[in-house]
Amino acid sequence: MNRAGVFYMIKKQLIIENAIQLFAEQGFEATSIQQITDKCGISKGAFYLSFKSKDELIFSLIDYFMTEVVADIEQVVNSEQPANQLLYDYYTETFNTFKKHANFARIFMKEHRTTFNVEIFERIESYMLIINKLVHEIVKKQFPNVAVQMVPDLVFTIQAFSRDYGELFLKHQVDIDMDILCSSLVEKISIIAEHATIPFFSVKWMLEMNNCSVKLTKAELIQFLQQKSTEFDDSLIQESVEILREHLVNPSLSPALEQGLLKNLRSNSHSKWIAYIYEVSDKS
Secondary structure (H helix, E strand, O other): OOHHHHHHHHHHHHHHHHHHHHHHHHOOOOOOHHHHHHHHOOOHHHHHHHOOOHHHHHHHHHHHHHHHHHHHHHHHHOOOOOHHHHHHHHHHHHHHHHHHOHHHHHHHHHHHHHOOOHHHHHHHHHHHHHHHHHHHHHHHHHOOOOOHHHHHHHHHHHHHHHHHHHHHHHHHOOOOOHHHHHHHHHHHHHHHHHHOOOOOOOHHHHHHHHOOOOOOOHHHHHHHHHHHOOOOOOHHHHHHHHHHHHHHHOOOOOHHHHHHHHHHHHOOOOOHHHHHHHHHOOOO
């Protein structure tokens, strides 16, 4: 990456870090571009070179955070771990991601409940639907004997525990014994799975939930990869993203080579979410 590219990345990271701090203090709606640029010590023109609007900045933050969450959960679902370990691993991955991105996790939890911006709400909700679908897969594997009419309630309860317990340690910033927390939640869910008999949610809701998906069009995916190819110092990741983008424009890779490039992306915690977006998007 040349000096101009390095400078661009440093400025973009500066904007993101300061924006997260302001969003955490004030929320999305109350934070202006002027406040962000003042905190960064840059002009509005410099901001617009990195992001076309405040909404684009917010969507970038949501996409980065939520695709990492989704990719981690998907890895749990597809792992070779014994079925009775899946829910424990789900909670561990989810809470570790909350801790890793604590400031944004706080923003996300608050905005998901209170935002008046329909597009932001729909963006967040679309990822929540994907997570619900993955949690449903965990329920099917770990609790194969649970009554089908109870599955939607079990999925909802698992998600509620992850949200509420996650918010508890994020809000109070206390040290948590992660093993005890995750083991305790698995025990509670197991009791519900074994003994609960009165459903609240309908099976129709469950079926609608499992039909959900979020994916980019081919044109959107090409543009997305073009943007992301400049954001990594690691030449292997940078080149893998660029080759995948070129493959979409002019298909030339064998399936094995394509999977090899995706494996490169999944090997890096900062790029594995890009592999997920690539795999679920429409490439035809």
